[in-house]
Amino acid sequence: MISMYLNCAKVWTHLVRLVCRITGRPQVTYAAPPLEDRRGPR
């Protein structure tokens, strides 16, 4: 029943905001993180 009355997209945004607050990361930024170093072919 919940699904019929719940705006998942909005709740998702709040969950992301909560996680960003906890981890201290910005929710939206212009600064994409640098590419991780790759370990090379296996």
Added chain:
Amino acid sequence: MTTAVVDGLTDRPEILLLPEHPRRLGPTSLRLLARLVVALTLVELTGTMLIVFAHSKAWRAFGVGLVYPGAGLLYDAAPVLFLVAQVLLVVALVLWWGLSTHFSIPLVWLATAVGAGLLADGPRLWVDRGTTWGWAIPVAYLCALSVVAAMTWKVESRFRAKRALVPELNAYLTEATLPERVTTLRPPDRMDAELLRWCYDFAEQPDDGLAGLDWGEQFHGGTQLRYQLNSIAWAMSLCAANYLPNAPGRIREALAKVVQKHTDLRVWSYWRTLNLLGNFDPNPDPVRRDNIMFSAFLGDVINSFEAATGDFRFDEPGSLTFVWKDGRTFEYDHHSLTQAVRRNFESSRLGFFPCEPGWSFTVCNVMGAQALHGHDTNHGGSDWAQVGDRWRRTLDEEYLTPDGSYAHIRSNHVGVSWDTGEVPGGHYFANGTHRFADILPAHARRAKALDVRGAAPKLAMLSSIVTDGTLPLELPPEPERHHMSSSAVLPWMKIIGGARLVGDERLIDAAIDASAKQCATGARWPQRPVAVGGSGLGSYMLLRWSAPLDPAALAIRGWVEPVGPLVDASPEVLITMARSDDGVSLVMVMESAESVGTCEATLHFTRLVSGRHRLHGGDIDVAFDGVDGGTATVAVKLVGPVTLTLEAAP
């Protein structure tokens, strides 16, 4: 300057009517839903058996917990834990949709039932140890029944309300005439120059650069890099086809760089998480399985690139190589990417295949169909013809609702749909960048007629206040998808898109002008020339540059070699338009790359007809001869934006 384009919407007058006796569910959805009902019934029966026959409180609490998630905790006289369980259920539901954790609701259900069993003889917060509330048992059944009743009532009442509209809608569709698409080329203005400058700066940054895009989570929040790249590529393709067909050099290379940026690990690495959570499959390959929101969108981006530039570099094996963190590589090209999309269609029981594992969105599957259709157009294949019938049946039988709208989302596992909050009402008449125009023209006409029915009166009112080509309005900003900022570009895009839908050229031009006046920032890359997030910028450019060809018309047309002379320019110059509509003369709009002041420009012409030529416009008027089989280099001084015409000298 007008170019007539047959877009598949206006050359066939008949419009599909809606089924008079629509079904509630398609056969596959019905089967999936029946399986879910059987599973839930078994759980309820198990819970009931335990309640009736178990002798220990623990087993009875577990049984009550099976009847309704968390109800066992209420039986254990722990109402706070019951409320916590309800919150966990909400989170589980959102994660089911957001991260494909199909196990999250069953896990919360089972865990709270087990927890209730373990706590049955344990301490209580406000009552004596081992207290149980017998009234929680009927409450559990009441909750379970309420859920089923409320869901059934909501789905059924919506279905009946839509079904009641069918006679009225069919009467409308029988008489409806579709507005002609506006195919007039709007001359580029200052904002077009700024936007194109931004595109070049974005594309021409170092290959591993993504500066200029919004960065955030990559699942649902409106900050997905893939969609931002998609929309920029589509917009640049339209610019190349509509504004720069005779100055192909720089835009082609810039576009190729944007396409290549789709292989950046930061763009597609999200898939391993989804694949692991949703399919229990650790393979990070973003193309092989599901993930239609990446593979199909990229396929369509390449289709657009090819149709706009005639450049087929991404057909080369390995031209799209995805390198995972441990060095594993997944090598694809336009052909193998398309084949992966087709294989996924063919192996899906539902007929549509998932974006996030287990969730098949209509919009993404429209993009999948576009990917196949466009590949066929550009390469002469038959992939769309092979899967098209089954695809249409899925659309019509599984996703269509009585009023002609389609459900946005459907579970491949349990056959359910609901309004997830992503699109208004959870339904739409058409979606994808081509809105069915290429893949199912008859469906496109019906969708357009239904969209026009709702939008035309509002747009006519707006059109009536256009005075001397201007729309004296400022629109209130609307929240971006990630809710971290708001932008007035978003409501402006609705007006521009709506005006394009109803073919109101006056309103299109006025809204484009007014949106730029209200939203211009004066900023340059990596900031944005209009005040909008990364997900809106590409769409805004796409809407501005959608004539003469819109994305569907470009896909239907495919690559066509431009007629007339070609021009290229030194880096000091920004060419914002170069077209030859008669195959002889060339009309160009250009300015200094820095937009202010003057610059010494060197223009290189090729494919000139033999004889003497005249280049004129503004303060410039020079004559020259073509050499070396129709080439010439001319130096001119540009003062501000100037329109130049190259033609045969008398």
